[in-house]
């Protein structure tokens with residue numbers, strides 16, 4: 001699917017196909033549709049990024065809260081979105097040993113209690129050791145720093161999801 005095909009999509013299809021580039025936030029995809037035609041994939045990605053940046057801090061936290069915990073209950077119960085499942089499986093979240101699983105659960109909980117939103121990281125860019133190390137380190141940050149850091153990670157996840165949807169042929 002190339003960018004011309006993306007630009008030709010009616011909004012129903014645009015949201016169906018691209019609605020989860022930001023996890024469980026199809027409203028973002030639906031909003032940027034009105035910015036068509038996009039000159040390139042990078043321009044579409046920039047429109048999404050600008051929409052996110054224009055949100056109040058509460059809206060940014062809302063985006064973070066739409067993300068499932070890494071190795072959390074949605075992974076255990078099989079209720080992750082397809083994209084999130086692939087990302088979590090690829091970084092080894094489904095294959096933690098019992099020590100790693102309990103450390104992950106404890107740190108995820110500590111992070112959520114401290115900040116009021118979940119730890120978000122672009123899982124495809126990290127392995128499980130690295131994710132645990134970052135989770136532990138980021139628990140020490142200030143809330144505003146973590147809000148911004150989490151949103152940076154959301155944008156990295158969005159970048160990779162967009163690339164795999166638009167730069168491959170298998171979605172239309």
Ligand SMILES: NC(=O)N[C@H]1NC(=O)NC1=O
Nearest residue numbers: 084087119120121122123
């Ligand atoms: N909590 C969190 O980081 N979740 C995610 N990260 C990622 O790459 N996919 C996710 O669902």
